[in-house]
Amino acid sequence: MCGICGWLDYERDLGEPGARRELAAMTATMACRGPDDEGTFVATHVALGHRRLAVIDVPGGHQPMTLAEDGRPEAAALIYSGETYNFRELRERLALAGHRFGTNSDTEVVLHAHREWGRRDPRDAVRELNGMFAYALWDAGTQELVLVRDRLGIKPLYYYPTEHGVLFGSEPKAVLANGLVERVLDADGLRRALGFVADPHHAIFRGLREVPPGHVVRVSRAGISEQRYWSLVDTGHTDDVPTTVRHVRELLEDTARRQLIADVPLCTLLSGGLDSSALTALAARHTTGRVRSFAVDFTGYTENFIADDLRSTPDAPYVHEVAQYVGTAHSDITLSTDQLMDADVRAATLHARDLPSGMGDMDTSLYLLFRAVRERSTVALSGESADEVFGGYRDFHDADTVAADTFPWLAGRMMNRDPSDPGLWDPGLAKQLDLPGYLEAHYRAALAEVPALTGPPATDPHERRMREICYLYLTRFLPLLLDRKDRMSMAVGLEVRVPFCDHRLVGYVFGVPWSHKTFDGREKSLLRAAAADLLPESVLQRVKSPYPSTQDAGYERILRRRVSALLEADAPVTPLIRVDAVSERLAAPVGAYSGMGARLPLEQVLALNAWLSDYGVTLDV
Numbered sequence: 011m012c013g014i015c016g017w018l019d020y021e022r023d024l025g026e027p028g029a030r031r032e033l034a035a036m037t038a039t040m041a042c043r044g045p046d047d048e049g050t051f052v053a054t055h056v057a058l059g060h061r062r063l064a065v066i067d068v069p070g071g072h073q074p075m076t077l078a079e080d081g082r083p084e085a086a087a088l089i090y091s092g093e094t095y096n097f098r099e100l101r102e103r104l105a106l107a108g109h110r111f112g113t114n115s116d117t118e119v120v121l122h123a124h125r126e127w128g129r130r131d132p133r134d135a136v137r138e139l140n141g142m143f144a145y146a147l148w149d150a151g152t153q154e155l156v157l158v159r160d161r162l163g164i165k166p167l168y169y170y171p172t173e174h175g176v177l178f179g180s181e182p183k184a185v186l187a188n189g190l191v192e193r194v195l196d197a198d199g200l201r202r203a204l205g206f207v208a209d210p211h212h213a214i215f216r217g218l219r220e221v222p223p224g225h226v227v228r229v230s231r232a233g234i235s236e237q238r239y240w241s242l243v244d245t246g247h248t249d250d251v252p253t254t255v256r257h258v259r260e261l262l263e264d265t266a267r268r269q270l271i272a273d274v275p276l277c278t279l280l281s282g283g284l285d286s287s288a289l290t291a292l293a294a295r296h297t298t299g300r301v302r303s304f305a306v307d308f309t310g311y312t313e314n315f316i317a318d319d320l321r322s323t324p325d326a327p328y329v330h331e332v333a334q335y336v337g338t339a340h341s342d343i344t345l346s347t348d349q350l351m352d353a354d355v356r357a358a359t360l361h362a363r364d365l366p367s368g369m370g371d372m373d374t375s376l377y378l379l380f381r382a383v384r385e386r387s388t389v390a391l392s393g394e395s396a397d398e399v400f401g402g403y404r405d406f407h408d409a410d411t412v413a414a415d416t417f418p419w420l421a422g423r424m425m426n427r428d429p430s431d432p433g434l435w436d437p438g439l440a441k442q443l444d445l446p447g448y449l450e451a452h453y454r455a456a457l458a459e460v461p462a463l464t465g466p467p468a469t470d471p472h473e474r475r476m477r478e479i480c481y482l483y484l485t486r487f488l489p490l491l492l493d494r495k496d497r498m499s500m501a502v503g504l505e506v507r508v509p510f511c512d513h514r515l516v517g518y519v520f521g522v523p524w525s526h527k528t529f530d531g532r533e534k535s536l537l538r539a540a541a542a543d544l545l546p547e548s549v550l551q552r553v554k555s556p557y558p559s560t561q562d563a564g565y566e567r568i569l570r571r572r573v574s575a576l577l578e579a580d581a582p583v584t585p586l587i588r589v590d591a592v593s594e595r596l597a598a599p600v601g602a603y604s605g606m607g608a609r610l611p612l613e614q615v616l617a618l619n620a621w622l623s624d625y626g627v628t629l630d631v
Contacts, residue, residue, distance in 0.1 A: 012040075012043060012044045012060060012061055012062045012063055012073070012089075012090065012091040012092075012180075013039075013040025013041075013042070013043030013044045013060070013061040013091060013179075013180045013181070013184070013500070014040070014058070014059070014060055014061075014089040014090070014091050014144065014145065014146055014167075014178075014179065014180050015033075015036040015037055015039070015040055015058075015059045015060075015177075015178065015179035015180065015184035015185070016033075016036075016056065016057060016058040016059060016089065016146055016155075016177070016178050016179070017029070017032065017033060017036070017056070017057045017175070017176075017177050017178075017188065018055060018056050018057075018148075018155045018175035018176050018177075018229055019055055019172065019174045019175040020055050020153075020174045020175055020231050021173075021174040021175075022055070022174065023054055023055075024052060024053075024054065024055060024056060024057040025052050025053070025054060025057075029052075029057060030052065030057070032057075032187075032188050032189060033050060033052070033057040033058075033059050034050075034059075035187045035188070036059055036177075036179060036184045036185070036187045036188055037050060037059030037060070037061060037184075038187070039179075039181070039183045039184045039187050040059070040060075040061040040179070040180060040181070040184055041061055042362075042500060042501050042502070042503060043061055043063065043091070043180060043181075043500040043503070044060070044061025044062040044063045044503075045061075045063065045503045046062050046063055046064040046068075047060075047061070047062035047064065047072055047073075048060065048061055048062070049062070049072055049073050049074055050074065051074035051076065051084075051087045051089070051148075053084070053087075053148070053150065055153070055175070056087075056148050056155065058074050058087060058089045058146060058148065059089070059184075060073040060074050060089040063388070063500075063503055063505060064273075064274070065093065065272050065273065065274055065388060065389060065505055066093070066097075066114070066115055066116050066271070066272065066273055067113050067114040067115040067116075067273065068273050068274070070112075070113035070114055070115055071113060071115035071117055071118075073088070073089055073090060073117060074087050074088060074089045075087070075088050075089075075090070075115075075117050075118055075121055076088075077121050077122070077125060079125070082150060082151070084150060085149075085150050085151060086121060086124070086125065086147060086148065086149055086150065087147070087148045087150075088117060088120065088121045088124075088145060088146070088147050088148075089145060089146050090116075090117040090120060090143065090145040091143065091144045091145060091165055091167075091180055092141055092142045092143030092144060092145070092160065092164070092165045093116060093141050093142055093143065093269075093505075093507065094116040094119060094120055094139050094140065094141040094143060095140050095141045095265075095268035095269055095271065096138075096139070096140040096141070096268065097116035097119040097120075097141075100119050100123055100138060100139075101119045104119065104122050104123065104126055107126055109122045109125075109126065116141075120135075120139065120143075120145065121147070123135045123138055123139070124147055124156075132147070132156045132158070132226050132228070133226055133237060133239035136158055136226060136239050137239055137240070139160075140268070140512070140513070140514070141160065142160050142162075142164035142165050142507065142508065142511065143158065143159075143160045143164075143165055144157075144158065144159050144160065144165035144166060144167035144180060144221070145157075145158050146158075146178060152230070153230065153231065154228060154229065154230045155175075155176065155228075155229040155230075156226055156227070156228055156229075157169060157178055157221050157226065157227040157228075157229070158221070158226045158227075159220075159221040159222070159223055159224070159225060159226075160223065160224075160513075161223060161224045161240040161513040161516075162223055162224075162395070162484075162488070162489075162492065162511045162513065162516065163210075163220075163222070163223030163224075163489045163492060163493075164492050164496070164508055164511055165180070165496065166180055166181060166220070166493060166496055166497075167179075167180060167220065167221040168180075168181065168182055168184075168185055168213055168218055168219065168220055168221070169185075169218075169219055169220075169221060169227060169234075170185045170190075170191055170217055170218050170219070171217070171219070171234055172190055175229065176229050176234060177190065177191065180500075181364055181497070182213060182214075182215060182218060182364040182365075183361075183364050185218060186215070186625075191215075191217070191218075192216070192217070192628070193215060193625060193626055193627050193628060194215065194216040194217075194627070194628045194630050195214065195215065195216070195622075195627045195628070195629055195630065195631070196216045196630045196631060197442065197443060197630075197631045198212065198216075199213075199214040199215060199216060200214075200443060200631055201443050201445060201448045202214050203365060203366055203618070204435075204443070204445060204614070205429075205445060205448060205449055205452075206419070206420065206490070207417055207420075207449060207452055207453075207486050207487075208485070208486045208487065208488075208489035208490050208493075209452065210222040210223060210485065210486075210489070211236075214365050215627075216630070221236075222236065222238075223485075223489065224238055224239060224240035224241055225237060225238050225239065226239060240513065241459075241461075242461060242481060242484065242485070242516070242517065242520050243461050243517070243521070244461040244462060244463055244464050244477075244521060245517070245518070245520075245521030246464045246465055246521070247465075247521045247522050247523060247526075248465075249522075251526050251529045254522055254526055254536060255536055255539045255540050257518065258515070258518070258519065258536050258537065258540040259540040259541075261512065261514055261515045261518065262288070262292060262509070262515070262540060262541075263292065263295075263296075265509045265512040265514075265515060266289070266292040266293055266295075266296055266391075266509055267296050269391060269507045269509050270293060270296055270297060270391075272388070272389045274387075274388035274389060275302070275386065275387045275388055275389070276302075276387060276388070276389040276390070276391070277301065277302035277303060277304055277383060277386070277387040277389070277390050277391070278290040278293050278301060278302070278303045278304075278338070278390065278391045278392075279303070279304055279305070279379075279383075279390050279391065279392045279393070279506075280303040280304065280305050280329050280332060280333065280338070280340070281305060281325050281328075281329065281393070281555075281557070281558075282305070282325045282326070282327070282328025282329035282330075282331070282332055282549065282552070283325070283328070283393065283549075283552060283554065283555060284396070284402075284534060284537060284538060284541065284545075284549060284550065284552065284554075285393030285394075285396035285397070285402070285510065285534075285537070286392070286393035287328075287332045287336075287393075287541075287544075287545050287549050288393070288537065288540075288541035288544055288545060289391055289392075289393050289509060289510075290303055290332060290336055290338060290391075291332075291336050291541070291544035291545055292544065293391060294336045294337060294338065295544075300337060300338060300339045301336070301338045301339070302338065302339050302340075302341070302386065302387060303333055303336075303338040303339070303340045303341070304340070304341050304342075304343060304379065304382070304383050304387075304390070305325060305326070305329040305340070305341075305342050305343065306342075306343050306345065306375055306376075306378075306379040306558065307325070307326055307342050307343070307344045307345070307558070308344065308345055308346075308347075308350075308375070308558070308560045308561075308562065309344055309345065309346045309347070309562075310562070311324060311326075311558065311560065311561065311562075312324040312326045312327070314561070315561070316561060316603050318605055320555070320556050320607075321555045321556065321558065322553055322555065323552070323553075323555060324558070325555065325558055326342070328548065328549055328552060329342070331546055331548060331549065332545065332546065332549055335545065335546045336544075341386075343378070343379050343382045343383070345375055345378055345379075345560075347560065347562045347564045347565045347568070349374075349378060350371045350374050350375060350378070350560060350565060351374075351565060351568045351569070352374075355374050355377065355378065356374055356620070357620070357624070358377060358501065359373040359374050359377045359498065359501075360617065360620055360621060360624060361501070361624070362377065362497045362498055362500075362501035363494070363497050363498075364497070364625075365621065366614070366617040366618040366620070366621035366622075367494070367617060368610065368613045368614030368615075368616075368617040368618070369494070369613065369617075370559075370569070370606070370609060370610070370613035370617075371559055371560050371565060371606070372557060372559055372606065373494065373498065375558075375559075375560070376494070376495075376498040376557075377498045377501060377502070380498050380499045380501070380502050380504045380506075381502045383504060384502045384503055384504040387504070388503075388504065388505060389504075389505045389506075389507065390499070390504060390505070390506050390507070391506075391507050391508075391509060392495065392506050392507065392508050393508075393510060394491055394492065394495055394506075394508045394510065394511070395488055395491070395492070395508055395510040395511045395516075396510040396534070396537060397483075397534070397554065398480075398483040398484050398487065398488045399484070399510055399511075399515065399516055399519050399520075400519060400527065400533075400534040400535075400536055400537045401476075401480065401524070401527050401528070401533055401534060402533050402534045402537075402554050403418075403419075403483070403533075403554065404533075404554065405418040405419060405421075405479075406418075406476070406479060406533065407528075407533055412475060412476070412479065413475075415453075416449065416450075416453055417449065417453055417482055417486060417487070418479055418482065418483070419483075419487055420449070429445045429446040429449050430445075430446050432588070433591070433611050434587050434588055434591050434592050434595065434611045434612075434614075434615055435586060435587055435588065436585070436586055436587060436588055437588065439586055439631065442631065443631070452486070453482075456481070456482055456485065456486055457478060457482075459481070459485070460477060460478050460481045461477075461481075463477055467523050467524075467525075472524070473523060473524050473525070476524035476527075477524070480520060480524075481520075484516070484520070492508070492511075495508070519536065522536070533554060534554075538550055559605075559606035560604070561603055561604055561605065562604060563600050563601060563602055563603065563604045565604055565609075566600055566604035566608075566609055567600055569609060569612055569613065569616065570596050570600070570612065572616055573592065573596060573612050573615055573616055574596055576615070576616070576619055577589060577592060577593065581619050581623075582619055582622035582623055582627075582629075583615055583618050583619035583622060585629075586618070586629075587615055592612075592615065595611065595612065596612075
């Protein structure tokens, strides 16, 4: 895993000292993503920067990587972030076609794959790759830059069109380090920040865009174009339930084997839920020796746990049962309220995210977990995305939420938000932003993308609606979680792999009828059946419980004090909020139990203020 950045300008010599200093500044922002090595490539009109986290071929994988061809020593140059899990098979095919390799790196395989299969259309090469990746390829012959992002958007990649080219980077901070970029938050950016719906194109800062998942962006003298190379499709699924379960298990076994390849220490993230437990058990089956596993917990959480609408049980008892059942070398990372509210930690999570997520302890605890894991492992496997793939959230199974004509996570138990209620935000600002209209437009656009059903399910309205909900979760909700996972892990130089995002598994299960996905009358029926022989019965039957959040009332008291301090200062966020509403919220009594949902509005105010201050953002709303 690594960090990449670069600059293309067809009217400027980027080899001159000023441009090189700009590239150095951009590359330096990626040091957290790549603590092991640094490299740059500069030609007349292109400058590429790379920071490396060494995972595959530690001594031989230095980047940028170049390819000599037709007497030209640097006919192509590549900077790559991520992993290509099938690089060994691809290497064999390319070697038979006459390609010669000087390293054992997957990056070199990707570079040769583009010369073999992607000369006419780079998408033909990308389709050969199985993995999580974001990379930039410069072709010196055609003078074209190609930006590539994996199918699900596991690895981030941003770009900023300029008058004569483009700036790009793994994170916004890399692009913002260039003096050509203004740090402006306009109305569209604020809508994106507050909407809690992934936009597959636009980032929060004005002018900054994301390379959409499953796309390549081609930059030439003729301009910039986005081209899709993969999407979710209707497969016309004909397998019966037993066959479907067997194929899911086969895909999981193959994916686990592929994603266990690493030349550095590897572990799993274990929550005691079905997803991470199944993944940990599969890893143990295909690993020599004991698998390391890690879990996050909070001081006093299990002993004083109070069930709510989202979490009916604490994780720790299930985590320990799985660790013992599977035989992992397990460690709990137990966090205190003081750690979660530490000012330096909160600043680090904000810097990692580059945006005001407002997730509070959900971000800081993940950052602290990953920081502790990084002390003993360089790679971790996560169960992220299984709920979106297999239909695990309660929203999938709640009739009222399914019937709601909006994004289900905004209508269901997960967030239960009314976009028309300004809450703590200024009513005039809320009216100007028109968040309900913004979300409605994005919702309709997403529904228009959903592939039509074929076969008998095509006549079933419920099957059609569940296909829509699956699509919405995979394309408009999952990217938010993947982005969070990537930023918190890479902020400490930890590579987190997400096997349930294997595009073969996602594509296959997406095409399965909803009646198959719930054949036993429960959530995640296919995954439960596929993992039935791997786990203790208690875990197989456990109801979905999201990533934990502290319930300590002491956390909320500290949060309130910090928000109260904003009201007494000339804070950047003040023009955006209703001071009387915030004051009323702060005056309400704090009970013995503090839930994430009730704290969220205050977390959002605090986070947005810190972001506006620390990032020097100019408001234009």
